[in-house]
Amino acid sequence: MRKTIALxxxxxxxxxVVSVKSAATIAQNIDADLxxxxxxxxxxxxxxxEPADSVKIEIDKNDFSLTLDGRKIKFDxxxxxxxxxxxxxxxxxxxFDMLNIPYTTCDALTSSITMxxxxxxxxxxGIDNLHTAKSVQIFKNGNYDLKQIKHDLKLPYFVKxxxxxxxxxxxxxxxxxxxxxxxxxxFLEDNQVLIEEFVSGREFSIGVYNAKSQITVLPTTEVIPAxxxxxxxxxxxxxxxxxxxxxxxxxxxxLRVHQIIKDVYKKLNCRGVVRVDYFLEHDTxxxxxxxxxxxxxxxxxxxxxxxxxxxxxxxxxxYTDLMKETLN
Ligand SMILES: Nc1ncnc2c1ncn2[C@@H]1O[C@H](COP(=O)(O)OP(=O)(O)O)[C@@H](O)[C@H]1O
Ligand SMILES: [Mg+2]
Numbered sequence: 466m467r468k469t470i471a472l473x474x475x476x477x478x479x480x481x482v483v484s485v486k487s488a489a490t491i492a493q494n495i496d497a498d499l500x501x502x503x504x505x506x507x508x509x510x511x512x513x514x515e516p517a518d519s520v521k522i523e524i525d526k527n528d529f530s531l532t533l534d535g536r537k538i539k540f541d542x543x544x545x546x547x548x549x550x551x552x553x554x555x556x557x558x559x560x561f562d563m564l565n566i567p568y569t570t571c572d573a574l575t576s577s578i579t580m581x582x583x584x585x586x587x588x589x590x591g592i593d594n595l596h597t598a599k600s601v602q603i604f605k606n607g608n609y610d611l612k613q614i615k616h617d618l619k620l621p622y623f624v625k626x627x628x629x630x631x632x633x634x635x636x637x638x639x640x641x642x643x644x645x646x647x648x649x650x651x652f653l654e655d656n657q658v659l660i661e662e663f664v665s666g667r668e669f670s671i672g673v674y675n676a677k678s679q680i681t682v683l684p685t686t687e688v689i690p691a692x693x694x695x696x697x698x699x700x701x702x703x704x705x706x707x708x709x710x711x712x713x714x715x716x717x718x719x720l721r722v723h724q725i726i727k728d729v730y731k732k733l734n735c736r737g738v739v740r741v742d743y744f745l746e747h748d749t750x751x752x753x754x755x756x757x758x759x760x761x762x763x764x765x766x767x768x769x770x771x772x773x774x775x776x777x778x779x780x781x782x783x784y785t786d787l788m789k790e791t792l793n
Contacts, residue, residue, distance in 0.1 A: 687712030
């Protein structure tokens, strides 16, 4: 029997533009023979279904239902395509848990923890062969001592808002004198800031998902930004970054990275498809965990669709596998 699915998009952050594009890819590729899909827009004004041929209809948040032509529609499951709040940080996950409606993503706890880069690093530390950049997590109005931090961490530093996204508010700091300004800039975006040692290596981003009772690691993507790091401009200016899928890793790196990624997925109790950013350090090839994205982009040019294409399966099959896992 065809299942009724809500495809939830929009969101209340600047990332909503990307979310809309991700939802467009999903809507275009999801199997219409298996799923009856209602795209629902969530934004500051409300939660709406927007039929092509009529006015928008508000969702009843009491039971996440929709009344269309006098008929009440309830959903078998939700495909969450909202990057950032409230789709990636556990809020919607908690809501759907309370209503007992299954959804495609990690649960509320994992979603909220992984929005905090510092807390996430604390959890994945200890996984075999996984390294994290030495760092200090500081709090606005907290008693931090930049002088001490300069003493404890090696230059250059990488400074970022702790729950950041799209590389906003981030800086590479080459001179200790510049740390104060970089910290101030990051605090404009967030109440918590992470000061890390800068990792010098090749950068990758890799997808991983659970379906058909197994964890599958997708082909990795190597990211070669023209800028000094994968900053906002490098991320969103076409051509500013070279993206190579599958990215090159030798046999030993491939096996090691795949094992680490599966361990990360398990340790964080992930569900659905997630994406891990990592470095292989120059000289040592050590794996450095940077962050995990629990609602990775699904726009036509995003890493996950590229990686799925490189495996030879269609996006249609991929989304069916994710949906089946969600609904079973
Ligand atoms: N410790 C680090 N050393 C070197 N580069 C880093 C470090 N942390 C982050 N970066 C660079 O900054 C980019 C954005 O950082 P990331 O933590 O992935 O934030 P976002 O959530 O914005 O993607 C990374 O893709 C990488 O290029
Ligand atoms: Mg990132």
